[in-house]
Every structure is written in C-alpha cells, then in structure tokens.
Amino acid sequence: MAATLAPADRLAAPSLRIHHPSSLSRRLLVPSRLPATSLFPHRRPRVVAMAVETGGANSKPRVLVAEKLGEAGLALLKGLADVDCSYNLSPEELRAKIALCDALIVRSGTKVGRDVFESSGGKLRVVGRAGVGIDNVDLAAATEHGCLVVNAPTANTVAAAEHGIALLTAMARNIARSDASMKAGKWERNKYVGVSLVGKILAILGFGKVGSEVARRAKGLGMHVIAHDPYAAADRAHAMGVELVTFDEAIASADFISLHMPLTPSTSKILNYEAFAKMKKGVRVINVARGGVIDEEALVKALDSGVVAQAALDVFTKEPPSADSKLVLHEKVIATPHLGASTVEAQEEVAIEIAEAVIGALKGELAATAVNAPMVPPEVLTELAPFVVLAEKLGRLAVQLVAGGSGVKSVKVTYASARTSVDLDTRLLRAMITKGLIEPISDVHINLVNADYTAKKRGIRITEERIPLDGSPEDPIESIQVHIANAESKFPTAVSGLGEITVEGRVKDGIPHLTKIGSFQVDASMEGSLILCRQVDQPGMIGTVGSILGEQNVNVSYMSVGRIAPRKHAVMAIGVDDEPTKAALKKIGDIPAVEEFVFLKL
Numbered sequence: 001m002a003a004t005l006a007p008a009d010r011l012a013a014p015s016l017r018i019h020h021p022s023s024l025s026r027r028l029l030v031p032s033r034l035p036a037t038s039l040f041p042h043r044r045p046r047v048v049a050m051a052v053e054t055g056g057a058n059s060k061p062r063v064l065v066a067e068k069l070g071e072a073g074l075a076l077l078k079g080l081a082d083v084d085c086s087y088n089l090s091p092e093e094l095r096a097k098i099a100l101c102d103a104l105i106v107r108s109g110t111k112v113g114r115d116v117f118e119s120s121g122g123k124l125r126v127v128g129r130a131g132v133g134i135d136n137v138d139l140a141a142a143t144e145h146g147c148l149v150v151n152a153p154t155a156n157t158v159a160a161a162e163h164g165i166a167l168l169t170a171m172a173r174n175i176a177r178s179d180a181s182m183k184a185g186k187w188e189r190n191k192y193v194g195v196s197l198v199g200k201i202l203a204i205l206g207f208g209k210v211g212s213e214v215a216r217r218a219k220g221l222g223m224h225v226i227a228h229d230p231y232a233a234a235d236r237a238h239a240m241g242v243e244l245v246t247f248d249e250a251i252a253s254a255d256f257i258s259l260h261m262p263l264t265p266s267t268s269k270i271l272n273y274e275a276f277a278k279m280k281k282g283v284r285v286i287n288v289a290r291g292g293v294i295d296e297e298a299l300v301k302a303l304d305s306g307v308v309a310q311a312a313l314d315v316f317t318k319e320p321p322s323a324d325s326k327l328v329l330h331e332k333v334i335a336t337p338h339l340g341a342s343t344v345e346a347q348e349e350v351a352i353e354i355a356e357a358v359i360g361a362l363k364g365e366l367a368a369t370a371v372n373a374p375m376v377p378p379e380v381l382t383e384l385a386p387f388v389v390l391a392e393k394l395g396r397l398a399v400q401l402v403a404g405g406s407g408v409k410s411v412k413v414t415y416a417s418a419r420t421s422v423d424l425d426t427r428l429l430r431a432m433i434t435k436g437l438i439e440p441i442s443d444v445h446i447n448l449v450n451a452d453y454t455a456k457k458r459g460i461r462i463t464e465e466r467i468p469l470d471g472s473p474e475d476p477i478e479s480i481q482v483h484i485a486n487a488e489s490k491f492p493t494a495v496s497g498l499g500e501i502t503v504e505g506r507v508k509d510g511i512p513h514l515t516k517i518g519s520f521q522v523d524a525s526m527e528g529s530l531i532l533c534r535q536v537d538q539p540g541m542i543g544t545v546g547s548i549l550g551e552q553n554v555n556v557s558y559m560s561v562g563r564i565a566p567r568k569h570a571v572m573a574i575g576v577d578d579e580p581t582k583a584a585l586k587k588i589g590d591i592p593a594v595e596e597f598v599f600l601k602l
C-alpha cells in the first residue's frame with residue numbers, strides 16, 4: 001500500500017538544477033561520486049550539489065561586496081573570484097552593477113529587493129548576508145529567480161549579546177548622559193542616580209542564539225530571567241534556569257524587556273500601544289533585534305507617560321533614523337547606530353563565515369546556511385547521488401512522452417523504499433524530477449531553490465508516495481516511478497491501465513536504468529538517447545532495427561525487449577550513442593511490425 005507524502009507545494013522546499021558535465025565552462029559541484037549527470041543551479045544558483053557556470057573556461061565569478069567586509073573574508077573571496085568592493089551604492093547604481101555579478105554580499109544597510117533580482121537578468125546566483133537578519137533581502141523574489149540566499153548566522157551572536165548587556169547596564173546607570181554632562185563641564189551626581197539590576201526581572205522576547213546569550217550574562221548579573229519564545233524548547237530554557245512564559249506574562253511582570261526576535265510579519269510592532277498598556281510602570285526596554293518589532297510612535301508615548309522609564313535602542317524602523325527622530329532625541333533614550341555586530345572580532349568572523357558560504361555556493365557545495373533552500377546533509381546527498389541522476393532522467397523521459405491531453409498538470413512520484421518517510425528525504429529527488437519535467441519544455445532553469453516554486457507557478461502539482469518495503473536494503477530506494485495523469489502519449493504503450501503515463505527506474509551498479517514503461521517491463525540503461533518501439537513480437541525485429549541504425553553509423557549501446565506474451569506485443573528499448581537521422585528514424589517507424597515508435601533524449 002502506498003503511503004502518501006505531502007504534496008510538493010506544501011513543503012517548504014526550494015530546489016536545484018542539473019547540467020551535463022561535458023561543458024568545460026562549468027565547474028562540477030557535485031560530489032565526485034556522483035555519476036554522469038550533474039546538478040547545477042540555474043541562473044546558476046546552485047545548491048546542494050550543483051555546478052556553476054563560470055562564463056568560460058578561464059573566467060572567474062564576479063562578487064559585488066556592497067558593504068564593508070572584514071579583510072580575512074575579502075582575501076578568501078579574492079582567491080576564487082573577481083571582487084568588486086563598492087560601498088554606499090544608490091539603488092540605481094546597485095541595479096546597474098548587478099547584471100554583471102554572480103554573487104552579492106551585503107550587511108543590513110543594503111536593500112536587496114525584487115528590483116535587484118529583476119535587474120540581474122538571471123546572472124545573480126547567490127546573495128550573501130554578512131550577518132543574521134535577512135529582513136533586507138526579498139526572499140520570495142530570490143527564490144523566484146532561483147537565487148540562493150545564505151547568511152552568517154552565528155558569527156556575531158556574542159557581539160550582539162554583549163551589546164545588549166552593554167545597553168542594559170549603560171541605561172540603568174545613565175552612563176551616556178552622565179558622560180555627556182561631564183564633557184559639558186558639569187558634575188551632576190544627584191541627577192544621574194541609576195537603578196540596580198540584581199534581583200530585577202528581565203524578560204527576554206525571542207530565546208534564540210542572541211536571547212539565550214543575553215540570558216546567560218544577565219543571570220551572572222543576578223537578574224531573574226524569564227523568556228517568551230513560542231518556538232523555544234522548554235528544557236533548554238530550564239537548563240539555563242530560565243522560565244518560559246506567555247507574551248503577556250513576560251511583558252506584565254518585567255522590570256526590563258530585551259527584544260531578540262527576528263522581524264517577521266508576526267513580530268512587526270509586537271511592542272505596540274496595547275502591549276505597552278500591559279507593562280509594569282517604569283519598565284525599561286532594550287532592543288538590539290530590529291527596529292520594526294517596536295511601534296516607535298507608541299514607544300515615544302509610553303516614554304512620555306512614564307510607563308516606560310527608559311529605552312536603549314540599537315536598531316530603528318528606518319536606518320538611519322531622521323535627524324529629528326523624537327525617539328532618538330528623547331531624553332530617556334540611549335541610542336547606538338546598529339552596532340550590535342560591530343566588534344573587530346565579530347566582523348572578521350562574519351566576513352569569513354559569509355565568504356566561505358558564498359564561495360561554497362559558487363562552487364556548488366552544500367550550503368549549510370542556506371536561507372531559501374533545503375539543507376541536505378552531505379551524507380544524504382552522497383547516498384542519494386545516483387538516485388538524483390535517475391530522478392532527473394525519469395522526469396525528462398516522462399515529459400517527452402507527453403503528446404497532449406491536459407499537458408503536464410498532475411504528477412505523482414512513487415518511491416519504493418524500505419525507509420520510513422522520516423528516513424528518506426526526497427526533496428532533492430523531487431527537485432530533480434521537476435527539473436527533468438520542466439527544462440525540456442521551457443527556457444526556465446531549475447535548481448534546488450526554485451523547483452517547487454516553478455512547478456507551482458506552471459500549475460504542475462507534484463505529489464509523492466512511498467511504497468513501504470520490508471527489510472533494510474543497502475540502497476535507500478528500490479525504484480522510482482513517475483506518473484503523469486490525464487495526458488495523452490506519443491507512445492501510447494507508456495500509458496498504464498490507470499490512464500497515466502508511467503515510467504519506472506532503478507539504479508543498478510550506480511547507473512540509472514529504465515525498468516518499466518506503462519505496464520511493460522524493460523531494462524534499459526539511461527544513458528545517451530533512447531528509441532522505444534512497440535512491435536509485434538516476431539523473430540528478426542532486433543536485427544532489422546539494428547541494421548537500419550548500423551547503416552547510418554549509429555552506435556547501439558544496448559537493446560532490451562519486454563513483452564506481454566510470446567508472439568503478441570513487445571516493447572523494445574534501444575540505447576544509441578548518436579542521434580539517428582530523421583530518415584533512419586522514419587525507416588524504423590515504417591517497419592510493418594512496428595506499431596508505436598518514439599525517439600527520446602535522456
């Protein structure tokens with residue numbers, strides 16, 4: 001019985017692209033064990049196992065670094081690419097340059113919107129965000145354009161946490177204002193009496209990497225730390241002595257609130273009028289996350305009314321904020337210009353982390369920090385490599401069999417496997433089948449980033465099923481079947497009893513084989529091109545077809561015959577190294593016993 005997997009369009013999985021390794025201008029980015037066909041990203045985004053077009057045998061990829069990046073990272077990039085460091089570009093200048101670039105590296109100060117991807121004309125393969133927050137990158141547009149987005153999620157965590165603590169303590173003890181006062185020649189000891197931290201309740205909103213580092217440090221200061229994070233594991237919090245509470249509990253009981261969540265539609269203005277109304281009078285707010293998580297107008301009102309005693313802000317809705325920003329100028333606010341990640345050490349680390357990610361992406365290696373592509377662990381990739389090739393070939397073969405009907409709208413992929421669906425990650429295979437299905441009939445290049453998106457956009461629904469097998473074979477998959485529903489075929493034999501064009505393949509000795517077409521068993525190595533014939537099962541057919549091809553100097557790599565019953569009908573699969581002439585194909589089609597006939601490129 002088949003177990004149904006989620007339809008492709010419900011899985012958040014982007015995808016990848018494949019090419020033939022014959023092109024010298026491409027670098028093969030697939031693990032060396034991957035056979036013949038390789039996976040390429042299209043617009044050359046790559047992803048897990050793909051190759052990258054370099055534009056010519058000797059040409060280097062071009063990387064635009066649009067914001068200041070540490071020297072160590074630049075040095076790494078220069079080892080592979082032509083690096084253009086152009087800072088403070090206007091949006092127009094960025095759009096003008098991007099069409100020449102394979103990769104773009106930014107920090108939070110550059111908006112990488114849809115216009116940038118559109119202006120790239122498909123050349124941009126990877127955007128590297130040298131930091132954590134990717135709210136300045138239009139991920140949907142990147143995915144639609146097959147462009148991989150990678151970030152550097154860990155290198156600045158400690159720097160941001162330290163800055164959060166610095167703001168917390170500086171605010172509590174009026175460091176900034178008292179320093180300014182002294183520099184103005186004053187000695188105002190009574191004016192700048194602070195508040196103590198020990199024993200105070202600190203509510204951390206967003207208990208991720210930075211939030212938990214802030215918690216660890218705040219506990220060292222003797223604070224009582226609670227946290228709100230709907231997605232955080234309670235045991236991790238408990239292990240640190242942090243209680244996870246609801247949002248309302250957190251904001252209502254806190255003496256200090258520190259924000260550490262990403263800016264998303266659901267966190268936008270999460271501290272708003274309603275939230276401030278629930279807070280304890282005299283609460284202090286720290287924000288080193290993103291300005292947009294606070295309704296800044298509501299914060300100004302809360303500061304004016306005294307509900308919020310002080311705020312310490314590193315980030316703003318608009319950066320830089322306007323010179324007359326009421327918030328920045330407010331006497332109860334201390335502000336820094338988005339300095340959370342700005343330590344010498346963090347910037348060097350971030351630069352190295354993002355340079356390695358971008359170089360890996362350009363080379364087609366696994367992108368461990370991919371933001372808009374599934375991360376397929378290297379060991380899974382290695383294991384699936386031969387099936388990846390099979391998957392693309394089955395998709396490519398199935399679509400070439402379509403003659404009409406409703407076209408390719410509904411595709412079902414069936415994996416026969418002894419693995420449970422938990423142990424069988426099929427995203428890569430689905431992407432490759434999608435690639436095989438779509439590339440022969442369009443000018444869209446498919447990669448791991450854009451496969452599902454492209455299928456959906458073209459109205460192709462791809463569902464997956466698993467046929468559970470007993471045992472635990474060495475191979476993760478016994479066979480893959482691709483079924484295209486409601487389509488007429490130019491080789492009607494490929495249509496199964498269920499009215500679907502059906503092809504099945506297996507991997508034998510690392511080589512993909514076609515093992516079934518419609519209801520006929522065959523065994524054809526899926527290399528080169530393939531001639532499929534359905535004929536009356538009678539002696540001499542193999543010789544007749546072989547002679548026609550021989551006359552044309554077409555080398556036959558194999559022949560395989562499957563039949564329903566002796567002397568009835570048979571299906572012959574003939575592998576050829578070269579493409580036969582039209583005349584030769586016509587001659588084969590004209591053999592009286594040949595009932596159906598099709599030539600397919602694999």
Ligand SMILES: NC(=O)c1ccc[n+]([C@@H]2O[C@H](COP(=O)([O-])OP(=O)(O)OC[C@H]3O[C@@H](n4cnc5c(N)ncnc54)[C@H](O)[C@@H]3O)[C@@H](O)[C@H]2O)c1
Nearest residue numbers: 133160206207208209210229231260261262288289340341
């Ligand atoms: N000021 C800076 O220079 C600086 C430096 C580094 C990070 N940051 C920002 O800090 C934030 C956190 O970074 P991180 O590396 O810790 O990210 P992270 O992904 O490790 O942590 C974010 C946490 O927020 C949680 N979260 C998501 N939605 C939430 C919600 N509605 N309520 C509560 N929690 C929610 C997530 O579950 C996650 O645990 C990001 O916005 C990042 O851009 C700023």
Ligand SMILES: O=C(O)[C@H](O)COP(=O)(O)O
Nearest residue numbers: 107108130131132133341
């Ligand atoms: O999200 C981040 O990593 C921080 O906000 C740092 O941003 P920056 O790289 O612009 O300093």
